[in-house]
Amino acid sequence: MATVTDTAASAPPPKETDGDGQAKRRPISRWTILRALAEMRMWWRDGVIADLDHVATIERVRGESLLTSRYIFMTAMSAGIAILGLLLSSPAVVIGAMLLSPLMSPIIGTGFSLATGDANWLRRCGKALAAGSLFAILFCALIVFLSPLQTVTEEIASRTRPNLFDLLVALFSALAGSYAVIRGREGTIVGVAIATALMPPLAVVGFGLATFNWTVFAGALGLFITNLVTIGLTAAVMARLYGFQSGVTNRQGRLASIIILTVFVAMAIPLGFSLRTIAWEANGQRIVNHEVSEAFTNRARVEQPVVNWDTDPVTVSASVFTPEFNADADTEVARRLEQRLGRAVVVNIDQFQVGTDPGAAEQAALARARAREAAEASERQIAALARSLALIAGVERKDVLLDRENKRAQATAQPLEGLTLAGYRELERRLERTVPGWTVELRPPLTALPEVTVGEDGLDAENATRLALIGWAAKRTGLRITLSGSDEALHELNAVLGEDARFVDTRSEGQGNAVSAAWSTTTAR
Incomplete structure (x- = not known):
């Protein structure tokens, strides 16, 4: 009897069960949590x-x-x-x-x-x-x-x-x-x-x-x-x-913690709104992609639509390669987008009809992408030409004239100390070599013109270059140039100038082989 009693006394108390017979979990006491935190703090202090x-x-x-x-x-x-x-x-x-x-x-x-x-x-x-x-x-x-x-x-x-x-x-x-x-x-x-x-x-x-x-x-x-x-x-x-x-001190530490938390919250609020805007636009882009695709058959190929969220109404433009035209695509897509986005939308879809063969839309889209890539590369090259010409001329980008039809770029250069007429012409030549097929015309300032000397055997290479420079300056500025010298020297220069002789006037004076050049106020014809 004593053995039974001792066994019963040493047995663990029966577990509490719920209505289904499952053992109930005892809640963790507050003291247990505090003791665990204290132990972690001691470990951090003594062990780390x-x-x-x-x-x-x-x-x-x-x-x-x-x-x-x-x-x-x-x-x-x-x-x-x-x-x-x-x-x-x-x-x-x-x-x-x-x-x-x-x-x-x-x-x-x-x-x-x-x-x-x-x-x-x-x-x-x-x-x-x-x-x-x-x-x-x-x-x-x-x-x-x-x-x-x-x-x-x-x-x-x-x-x-x-x-x-x-x-x-x-x-x-x-x-x-x-x-x-x-x-x-x-x-x-x-x-x-x-x-x-x-x-x-x-x-x-x-x-x-x-x-x-x-x-x-x-x-x-x-x-x-x-x-x-x-x-x-x-x-x-x-x-x-x-x-x-x-x-x-502890007080200073608590104050610093409050300040740090406040600063984080103050920064997080506006940044959170910015993220919300970005997320909304990303979701809107997915909606636009889906609705434009739904307006056409499965055989159609839709390029990535371009959405301008900053306008009111929102503008959507896209290109679609499809074997079947949808005349009401713009109106249909705009109506669906207004319902889903809750904003007024204007849609402009360019439809390109392709064959019904499998892959025809993909091939057409690829060809268009290549053509667009080439056009964009050409446009970047032209933009770089305009920026470089503006920089060389010392003017604003808006002062550079671009004639895309005739592939011609023009600008009037501002005087730059130390740069001669030959320097302006060399800058024009260098820039023209960067864009094959384009003509660059840099109008130089009215700087000093070179003197030309005619030798016994005619013009040597150096003086021929000077004369060509005078002709170039006359054509670029649109002003005539007066050449002054002996009749023999002027006759020689006119023969070398050829067609460019129409840009110059001659004035016979004195003897010798030297011919001076000066700007005239008369406009060249």
Whole structure:
């Protein structure tokens, strides 16, 4: 009997069950949670923070985050490579600029100085960051100002519309970068530099400044500030988390945490709205693609529709290769899109009839794509010609006359100190060689005309070149030129000029072989 009693007493209490006979789970008590948190805190303090050499880390970060000659030089090189990569729309070159950029160091230093409460260090980091950023912007602006390429490329446009994803990229990159610095694994900074891309937005700011494109300027500056603030504040949080808090009281620490959280929320709200707009437009593009395709048969081939969301009503244009025309396609697609998008829509679909053979639509679309690509390449070449001609002439792009039908480009050059008439003609020739089939006409300023000397055997090569230059100047300016010299010399020059003799007047005076040339106020016929 005693044995039975002892066994019953030692048995575990029966488990509580629910109505289905299943054992009930006991809720985790608050004390259990607090005890687990306390144990984790002790592990973090004794097992992680205790292994760190805080003094050595602070000195290392401090030494890399201050304003030095090396810092300025590397900033200049990174900025130069970045703006050239952006102008050329070359991602590989832009990535090279990211790897060279030293801007990450003062930003990380700013976060550590905030965590440790070192006001002098914070001030010096801010000075390095401001000096490097301003220098990079001005240096890039100078390069763009002197460059014939000033078009907003795809690489530039991609850095003018910051959104919430950019903030998250900067946040995760800052966590990785701060961890690498604290744990002594600086090799990770290379990847962080590529992810956050601090220098390209600054280069785009410089581009916007040089071209007076304030939309590009503001968008790129917003992206840079987003990355800068996110990295700095995240570095401060990580530094405090790893015990870098000397000189900071608990009250100051709580206040800093509140400020950091407030700043993150303040940045996240407008960036979230921007992301929402981008997401809405992306979804709208999918809807447009679907509705345009639904208006035609399965054998039709629809090119990517182009949607302009900034107009009211929204405009949609597309090209369709189809064996069967749909006369009501524009009206039908516009009605469906208005129902789904909730906005007024104007649709313009260009329909191209193709054969009924399988693959006919695809072949026609491919041929059109090739033709469009060739036309776009030609247009880019013509645009580059106009920019180069404007740069050479020292005028605005709008002052360059382009005659596409006759393939002729014309501009009137402004006087440039030290550049002779022969220099203007050589610039015209060089530019004309860049676009085969086009005629470039650069009207030179009324600079001094060369003197021509007629030898006993006629004109030598040098004087023949001078005479040809005089004829070229007369034709380009539309003004007649007066040649003054002996009758014998003038007779020789008229014989050499041939048809160009109609652009010149002659005046017989004196003896000798030298013939002078002067501009006349008479318009050439």
